[in-house]
Amino acid sequence: xxxxILTRETVDLESNPETIKEHACGDHHERLLAxxxxxxxxxxxxxxxxxxxxxxxxxxxxxELLRNVRGIGAKMLSKELQNLEANKIxxxxxxxxxxxxxxxxxxxxxKSLEPTITSIVDWGMNHRKKIMSSDRTN
Amino acid sequence: xxxxILTRETVDLESNPETIKEHACGDHHERLLAxxxxxxxxxxxxxxxxxxxxxxxxxxxxxELLRNVRGIGAKMLSKELQNLEANKIxxxxxxxxxxxxxxxxxxxxxKSLEPTITSIVDWGMNHRKKIMSSDRTN
DNA sequence: GTTATCAGTTTCCTGAAGGAAACTGGTATC
DNA sequence: GATACCAGTTTCCTTCAGGAAACTGATAAC
Numbered sequence: 037x038x039x040x041i042l043t044r045e046t047v048d049l050e051s052n053p054e055t056i057k058e059h060a061c062g063d064h065h066e067r068l069l070a071x072x073x074x075x076x077x078x079x080x081x082x083x084x085x086x087x088x089x090x091x092x093x094x095x096x097x098x099x100e101l102l103r104n105v106r107g108i109g110a111k112m113l114s115k116e117l118q119n120l121e122a123n124k125i126x127x128x129x130x131x132x133x134x135x136x137x138x139x140x141x142x143x144x145x146x147k148s149l150e151p152t153i154t155s156i157v158d159w160g161m162n163h164r165k166k167i168m169s170s171d172r173t174n
Numbered sequence: 175x176x177x178x179i180l181t182r183e184t185v186d187l188e189s190n191p192e193t194i195k196e197h198a199c200g201d202h203h204e205r206l207l208a209x210x211x212x213x214x215x216x217x218x219x220x221x222x223x224x225x226x227x228x229x230x231x232x233x234x235x236x237x238e239l240l241r242n243v244r245g246i247g248a249k250m251l252s253k254e255l256q257n258l259e260a261n262k263i264x265x266x267x268x269x270x271x272x273x274x275x276x277x278x279x280x281x282x283x284x285k286s287l288e289p290t291i292t293s294i295v296d297w298g299m300n301h302r303k304k305i306m307s308s309d310r311t312n
Numbered sequence: 313g314t315t316a317t318c319a320g321t322t323t324c325c326t327g328a329a330g331g332a333a334a335c336t337g338g339t340a341t342c
Numbered sequence: 343g344a345t346a347c348c349a350g351t352t353t354c355c356t357t358c359a360g361g362a363a364a365c366t367g368a369t370a371a372c
Binding site: 064065066067068069070071072073074075077079081084085088089092093104105106145148149151152153155156157158159160161162163164166 | 202203204205206207208209210211212213215217219222223226227230231242243244283286287289290291293294295296297298299300301302304
C-alpha cells in the first residue's frame with residue numbers, strides 16, 4: 037500500500053507530460069488522489085456506519101454492533117472490524133468476563149474522521165428532507 | 175426510493191420495541207440512516223471523484239473527464255454520469271459544435287456536497303502524510 | 313443434559329461492480 | 343477514401359462484495 041502510493045507519486049511527478057499539463061491547469065489531480073486514499077479505508081457498505089456508531093456511542097461489543105447496525109451479519113461485521121483495526125481506526129479489546137466479551141473502540145486516529153463522518157451525516161439528513169418534501173430545486 | 179425510505183421510517187417509529195429501546199439510549203440510529211441515505215448517492219469507485227473534479231474545475235466534457243480521472247473507462251464514466259444526473263447532482267448539456275461536445279456541470283444541489291467532499295479530501299491528504307512518515311500514533 | 317449467550321468462523325452461493333475491447337455514427341481533415 | 347475525434351454503447355468476461363445458514367467452543371443457567 038505504501039509502495040503503491042509512492043509509485044503513484046513518482047509517476048505523477050516525473051516524465052509524464054500529461055500530468056505536468058494537469059498540474060499546470062490546477063492540481064485537482066492531487067485532490068483526486070486524496071479521495072482515493074481516503075476511500076481505500078472507507079469503501080464498502082458498512083465501514084462508515086461502523087466508524088459512525090463507534091464515534092457516537094464510544095466503545096461497543098460485537099453483539100451490540102450486530103444488533104445496532106441494521107442489516108449487517110456476523111461475517112461482514114467481523115471482516116469489517118478486522119479491516120478497520122488493521123488500519124488503526126479502531127481497537128479491539130477482549131474482556132475476561134464469564135462468557136468473554138470483546139469491546140471495539142475508536143482510536144485517536146479514528147477520531148480524526150469525525151468531521152468527515154459528521155459531514156456525511158449532515159448531508160444525508162438534508163438529502164432525506166429534500167427527497168421527502170420533493171423540494172430539490174435543480 | 176422514496177417509498178423505501180418512508181417504509182423504513184414507518185418501521186422505525188412504530189411497533190418495533192428494539193427501535194424504541196435504541197432511541198432511548200441516544201439516537202445514533204437516525205444518524206446511521208442518514209449515512210446510508212448519503213451513501214446511496216455516493217457509493218462506488220468513481221462518484222465521489224467525479225463530483226470532486228466537477229466541483230474543483232467547473233464544467234467538463236466527457237473526454238476531459240475520461241482523461242483526467244485516472245483509470246476510469248468510457249463505460250463506467252457514462253454510467254456514473256447518468257446516475258449522478260438522475261440524482262440531480264450534475265447536469266448534462268449537449269453543445270452543437272462541429273463534432274458535438276457534451277458538458278457536465280455540478281448543480282446547485284450538487285454543490286451542497288462540497289463540505290463533505292472537502293472533508294474527505296482533507297482527511298485523505300492527512301492520511302497519506304501519516305502513512306508516508308509512518309507516524310500513526312495509535 | 314438441554315438450552316442460551318458470548319464472539320466469532322466456515323461454507324456455499326448470488327448479484328452487482330467493474331474492466332477491455334470492439335463497435336456506432338456523425339463530422340472534419342488530409 | 344482513409345484516418346481521427348467527438349461521445350458514447352454493447353458485449354463479454356472476471357472478480358469481489360456481501361448474505362444465509364450452519365458450525366465452534368467455552369461458560370453459565372435451568
